[in-house]
Amino acid sequence: MNQPAKPAGKTESFEKNLERVDEIVRQLEDTDLPLEKSLELYEEGMKLSAVCHKQLEEAEGRVEILRKRAGGKVVAEPFEELEQGGEGT
Numbered sequence: 001m002n003q004p005a006k007p008a009g010k011t012e013s014f015e016k017n018l019e020r021v022d023e024i025v026r027q028l029e030d031t032d033l034p035l036e037k038s039l040e041l042y043e044e045g046m047k048l049s050a051v052c053h054k055q056l057e058e059a060e061g062r063v064e065i066l067r068k069r070a071g072g073k074v075v076a077e078p079f080e081e082l083e084q085g086g087e088g089t
């Protein structure tokens with residue numbers, strides 16, 4: 001199942017991007033996939049991974065702004081790592 005390319009400047013939601021990365025990983029696990037197709041999927045996955053990383057950084061920045069303390073000073077607080085269960089972890 002191939003996804004159509006998105007117009008330049010249109011970014012999908014984090015959830016949609018992560019869903020597509022999961023789909024790409026499943027496709028890459030198919031040992032019958034031709035090398036050229038594998039390379040195309042790998043490249044798309046790496047680009048989406050970078051987009052997801054950027055989206056997470058932006059969300060973290062927004063959370064830090066929302067945690068403003070008295071006096072207008074932004075205090076960065078580390079996120080607690082949540083243990084994720086389920087498939088693939």
